[in-house]
Amino acid sequence: LYPYVYLLARAAFREQPGCTFEVARALGAGPFARFLRVGLPLARPAIAAGVAGVMMETVRDFGVVDYFAVQTLTTGIFTTWPEMGNAGGAAQIAMVVLALVFALVALEKISRSKSRFYRLSRQHRPVVPIRLHGMAGWAATIACAIPFLVGFVLPVGVIGAHALENTEQWLAPGLLEALWHTLSVGGLAAAITVSAALVLVYGVRLTPARLPRLLLPISTIGYAAPGAVLGVGILIPLARTDNALADTITRLTGHDPGLVLTGTAFAIVLAYVVRFFAIAQGAADAAMGRISPSLPMAARSLGRSAGGALREVYVPMIKGSVGTAWRLVFGDSVKELPATLLLRPFNYNTLSTRVYEQASLEQIGAAAPAALLVIGVGLTAVALMARSSR
Known part of the structure; x- marks a missing residue:
């Protein structure tokens, strides 16, 4: 579910006008302060939408929670209907899940309803990236590589190893x-x-x-x-x-x-x-x-x-x-x-x-x-x- 937040946040950060960061820099704000006080608030609507998507996908998930034997409302539908033959009970659980999903959607809309961000300058100048060197560059590279390694390379490698052992x-x-x-x-x-x-x-x-x-x-x-x-x-x-x-x-x-x-x-x-x-x-x-x-x-x-x-x-x-x-x-x-x-x-x-x-x-x-x-x-x-x- 990492891409839900990453893709929306990346697009929001790339579209932010560079003049706002230049003003913050002129007022004495450092790189970290500019990120917390300018960049992060401007990207909040996109991040909130991504987090809401993650929450809805978590509620909807079945395969992972069922494999690890975690009881959720979604797995309860399968336990109640296919295993116990209670279609009415499954329908009632489904209504609870649906109400929860709609509540998450409404919460996300409400959280963004009072936040409006507009671009005031007609000419859009992108934010000038800061090139990292030394330990800071290596730390950023490792941090960016962790989701890819843990979320793709590791599971695909394990599955591939099992496939090679069972040709x-x-x-x-x-x-x-x-x-x-x-x-x-x-x-x-x-x-x-x-x-x-x-x-x-x-x-x-x-x-x-x-x-x-x-x-x-x-x-x-x-x-x-x-x-x-x-x-x-x-x-x-x-x-x-x-x-x-x-x-x-x-x-x-x-x-x-x-x-x-x-x-x-x-x-x-x-x-x-x-x-x-x-x-x-x-x-x-x-x-x-x-x-x-x-x-x-x-x-x-x-x-x-x-x-x-x-x-x-x-x-x-x-x-x-x-x-x-x-x-x-x-x-x-x-x-x-x-x-x-x-x-x-x-x-x-x-x-x-x-x-x-x-x-x-x-x-x-x-x-x-x-x-x-x-x-x-x-x-x-x-x-x-x-x-x-x-």
């Missing part, structure tokens, strides 16, 4: 099938999510009514909800709909179709779309906001329909942002565990659920190949995003 696990039955399920379900969910976000954001921009503009942010609530809560909220009504649909088809045709919705990957794809719609919506809204309204108006004046203007004007100009949104949704879908565990059909595994199953049985060597594949897929998505942003 036969690369040919284990079910690994390639789990990889295919991960890529296909994640890719399909990302495509549907991005397409839906484009259509909805574009439709809101076309309509003069205020109601769609007020309702669109509500569609992003799924990102704040933990995957386990989302799984409970989707599976209970979807199972009832599935049973009613199967009974109706059986009465009409005499053929039992089985569970069409919950017996396939449909429920997983639906959960991914709801869960990560906020990512695609934010990217689409920001990208479309950078396009001058005169361009689609010119297309409409030339006889293009609203759909034609979207297809021929907007999409070609924002294809980079669309691709980034697809990779973000795909990367998060690959890692999603709680919703996948609750909604997957029988004998249906993705890479994340395979890692969870093998690790729960203390078979680290068997879990290592799938874990490395998850890391590889995630790094590939990050590399593609970095390449497209050049």
Whole structure:
């Protein structure tokens, strides 16, 4: 969760005007005092947003706390429903978790509501970095390397060592099938999510009514909800709909179709779309906001329909942002565990659920190949995003 704070804080510090630090220096403030009294307060909104994201992700986490046998509300959902068969109790716990998440969101909004920071100078001069030498430079280098070494090099090295010691696990039955399920379900969910976000954001921009503009942010609530809560909220009504649909088809045709919705990957794809719609919506809204309204108006004046203007004007100009949104949704879908565990059909595994199953049985060597594949897929998505942003 370190990047949640690091990335936002880094962007905030880089965007701070250098003139404020020059004034503080002229008043006799040293480097440390300038950081505490000028830089840190200016970056507080971004840091608060990052900390709120860390708290929400901590509440939503399932895999780590379950592996270390730490009882949380999220693990309580799995204990109450799949193990004890109490769907009502799981729904009640899910409501408590959801209320806690919304309380954290509200707390973060309130903490920043009275803090407003504006750039007064028209010419933005960045802060001049201070080059460290000697022991100070080495200390800063070591401090910056610790998160990377502890958070990436060490765990990947341990997993890689287990994978090398158990090379036969690369040919284990079910690994390639789990990889295919991960890529296909994640890719399909990302495509549907991005397409839906484009259509909805574009439709809101076309309509003069205020109601769609007020309702669109509500569609992003799924990102704040933990995957386990989302799984409970989707599976209970979807199972009832599935049973009613199967009974109706059986009465009409005499053929039992089985569970069409919950017996396939449909429920997983639906959960991914709801869960990560906020990512695609934010990217689409920001990208479309950078396009001058005169361009689609010119297309409409030339006889293009609203759909034609979207297809021929907007999409070609924002294809980079669309691709980034697809990779973000795909990367998060690959890692999603709680919703996948609750909604997957029988004998249906993705890479994340395979890692969870093998690790729960203390078979680290068997879990290592799938874990490395998850890391590889995630790094590939990050590399593609970095390449497209050049």
